[in-house]
Amino acid sequence: MTKKQIVRVTDVTKDFDLGKIVVNVLKGIDLEIETGKYVSIMGPSGSGKSTLFNMIGGLDKPTTGKVFIDEVDIAQLDAYELAWLRCRKIGYIFQTFNLIPVMTALENVTLPMTFAGTPGEAAVSRGMELLVQVGLEGRHGHKPAELSGGQQQRVAVARALANSPSIILADEPTGNLDLKTGEEIISLLKEMSEEQGVTVISATHDYKMLNVSDQVIWIRDGRVDKIQDRDELEIHTGGMSS
Amino acid sequence: MSYKSIRARFFRSLITTLTLVLAVSFLAFSQISIDIADAMLVSGDPVFQRSLLQSGYDILPDSTSLAASPKQRWIVVLSLLVCVVGIINAQLMSVTERFREIGTMKCLGALDRFIVRIFVMEASIQGFAGSVAGAFLGGTAACMGAIFRFGTDITTILPWSGLFTSLIIAIATGMLLSLLGVLYPAIMAARMQPVEAMRVEQ
Numbered sequence: 001m002t003k004k005q006i007v008r009v010t011d012v013t014k015d016f017d018l019g020k021i022v023v024n025v026l027k028g029i030d031l032e033i034e035t036g037k038y039v040s041i042m043g044p045s046g047s048g049k050s051t052l053f054n055m056i057g058g059l060d061k062p063t064t065g066k067v068f069i070d071e072v073d074i075a076q077l078d079a080y081e082l083a084w085l086r087c088r089k090i091g092y093i094f095q096t097f098n099l100i101p102v103m104t105a106l107e108n109v110t111l112p113m114t115f116a117g118t119p120g121e122a123a124v125s126r127g128m129e130l131l132v133q134v135g136l137e138g139r140h141g142h143k144p145a146e147l148s149g150g151q152q153q154r155v156a157v158a159r160a161l162a163n164s165p166s167i168i169l170a171d172e173p174t175g176n177l178d179l180k181t182g183e184e185i186i187s188l189l190k191e192m193s194e195e196q197g198v199t200v201i202s203a204t205h206d207y208k209m210l211n212v213s214d215q216v217i218w219i220r221d222g223r224v225d226k227i228q229d230r231d232e233l234e235i236h237t238g239g240m241s242s
Numbered sequence: 243m244s245y246k247s248i249r250a251r252f253f254r255s256l257i258t259t260l261t262l263v264l265a266v267s268f269l270a271f272s273q274i275s276i277d278i279a280d281a282m283l284v285s286g287d288p289v290f291q292r293s294l295l296q297s298g299y300d301i302l303p304d305s306t307s308l309a310a311s312p313k314q315r316w317i318v319v320l321s322l323l324v325c326v327v328g329i330i331n332a333q334l335m336s337v338t339e340r341f342r343e344i345g346t347m348k349c350l351g352a353l354d355r356f357i358v359r360i361f362v363m364e365a366s367i368q369g370f371a372g373s374v375a376g377a378f379l380g381g382t383a384a385c386m387g388a389i390f391r392f393g394t395d396i397t398t399i400l401p402w403s404g405l406f407t408s409l410i411i412a413i414a415t416g417m418l419l420s421l422l423g424v425l426y427p428a429i430m431a432a433r434m435q436p437v438e439a440m441r442v443e444q
Contacts, residue, residue, distance in 0.1 A: 059349065059437045080353065086436075087351020098346040102250045112350045159350070 005071075006166055006199050007033040007056055012065035014051050025051045027222035028065070033201060035166070038193050038212055041203045043219035049203045050171060052219065056201065057090055057169045058082050070166070087115050091160030091198075093170035093189075097152040099144040105131060105155045106140035112162040130158040134188060150181030157188055161196070168193070170202035174209070183208055248364055251336065255368055258332040262372030262416055263379065265325035269318055270380030270412035271387075277408055278388045281401040290399075293392050322419060329423025333365065337431045345436045354432035361428035362421065369420025370413075377412040381405065 009031040015024045025048040033039050043049045054060040055067050058074045067074050069089060077085065086092075091112075099108045106127050113123035131140050134154040144152050153173060160168050170189065174182030190212040193200040202209060210216060218225035248255045279299055282290040337344070344357055385405075388396050 054437050057349070059435075083348075083351050083353050085351075086349060092349045094346070096342075098342060098349075100343055100346065102246045111347070115347075115351045115353070115356065163351075 004035045005032045006035045006069065007031065007201070008068040008071075009052075009056065010066050010068075012052070012055060012062040012067060014048070014055065014060070015063045024063075025222055026055075026062070029219075029222075029224055031217065031224065031227075033199060033215075035199055036193070036197045037214040038190060038200045039202070039215045039217060040209045040213040041201065041217045041219060042205060042209075043225070044205065047219045048222045049219050053169065053171055053201075053203045056167075057092065058085055083115075087112060088163050089165050089167060091162070091165040091168045093153070093156050093160050093168060093173045093202075095172040095175040097144070097149070097156050097176070099152055099155055099159075101144055104141050104143055105136060105147065105158075108144070108155055109158045109162055112159060116163050118163075126162070127158070130161055131155070133161075133192075134158045148181075149177050150184060153177060153181075153185050154188065157185070157192065161192060161198070164196070166199060168198050168200045170200065170204075172204050172206070173202060174204065174206050179208075182206065186212055245367065247360075248367060251339075254332065254336070255364075258329055259368045259372040259375075261325050261328040261332075262369060262420060263376040265321050265419070266373045266376030266412050266416040267380030267383065268321050269415060270377045270409060271384045272314060272318055272380075273408040273412060274381050274384035274405055275387065277401055277404045278384065278396065281399050281404070282392065282396070285399045287399075290392065290396075297391055322415070326419050326423050329365075329420060330426060333361065333424045333427040334430075336364075337361070337427045340431075341434070341438075344431050344434060345438070348434070348436040357432040358428045361424050361431060365420045365424035365428075366417065369417040372420065373413040373416025376416060377409045380412065381409055 009029055012026055012029045013024060014026040015022050029048075029052060041049055041052065051060065055062050056069070058067075058069070058077075061075060069085065072085075074082070074085065099105075100111065103111065106124065109127040109130055110118075110123040113126065118126070128140060131137065134157050136151060136154050136158070139147065139151065144155070147155065153176075156173075160170075168189070173185055173189065177185060186206075186208055189200055189202070192198060214230050216228045218227070279294060282294055347357065385400070
């Protein structure tokens with residue numbers, strides 16, 4: 001089987017016009033991400049990681065260059081198609097969890113299914129299934145405020161998986177968590193990616209992520225610094241994790 | 243879901259609703275007062291007609307209805323106008339407060355019309371509750387006022403169907419105002435780009 005590319009980014013640049021000065025955050029990025037891989041985008045803050053991330057998620061449009069998801073140029077999509085893409089193809093996980101505070105865990109998970117038009121009962125049973133998968137059995141009736149940070153992020157993982165997307169975009173999923181819960185979330189993501197063949201793309205500067213990544217993309221100063229596969233990586237991690 | 247959002251921000255919803263209650267009750271009050279005065283006029287009872295004149299109504303010979311004076315109408319319109327501005331203000335705040343929530347929903351694939359629907363639903367619930375409360379408050383106040391001024395005899399000639407129509411009109415106006423007030427904030431929320439919503443710091 002030939003390896004399929006789920007995400008292709010070609011020569012993307014992005015400028016932010018701040019009125020007096022124009023900041024070019026991305027200076028020409030080329031990337032190809034294969035289906036089913038666990039990819040980490042690493043880089044210091046301000047390197048354009050999050051910007052690149054928003055491009056892949058279709059949240060922002062590049063100044064020049066193209067982003068393809070499943071061989072579809074997302075610049076060509078209208079608002080309706082973009083919403084469809086975000087709903088069915090992409091699952092988001094945020095640094096700040098971003099659960100809807102007035103909804104219970106279950107309702108948060110079923111929300112994307114409502115957007116996708118899944119009938120109520122099917123959505124509820126799938127929601128319960130997902131909550132069990134992420135290890136939150138019996139907590140479905142709790143509001144986000146009644147859950148710990150790690151549990152909230154688990155709800156967010158379940159929510160991201162709701163419509164069986166092909167890509168999960170995780171923007172610093174462990175940024176607001178302590179070491180141990182962060183590790184739990186990472187291994188949960190890894191598990192989900194292996195079980196369901198989902199491509200996980202995560203932006204991070206958390207070195208714990210490296211151990212589970214199939215591929216690491218280093219971003220520095222708006223350019224791709226280097227792309228390392230897992231086997232090349234092992235050599236380096238010893239030195240860096242200290 | 244809208245119900246829950248309202249409950250979570252109960253106090254502010256209450257203020258929004260209260261603006262509406264006051265405006266609608268004023269509308270209902272003036273409408274129903276006129277209804278009652280009309281009924282007194284039509285009844286042809288000289289006692290009622292005299293007391294109408296005494297309380298400052300100008301009765302033209304042969305007329306069967308007492309239209310509200312232009313000044314009175316202006317005051318009602320102004321109060322409704324102020325009410326709409328108040329609602330727009332409150333709803334705009336509610337949109338800004340929920341930027342992150344809206345952005346998250348958009349990231350999850352919510353269509354613009356879904357976002358609009360959330361706000362419109364909330365506004366209709368508030369509008370309905372506020373209008374009904376306001377209409378009955380105003381109606382009761384008008385009836386009580388009439389009884390106080392013209393004596394209990396008035397209860398025999400109360401024009402029930404006319405009062406009912408006035409109440410319905412007041413409630414419908416209130417709902418309309420509430421929806422009018424939410425329209426701009428809701429469209430603003432729906433037009434927002436998801437990234438912008440994510441950038442807002444909490």
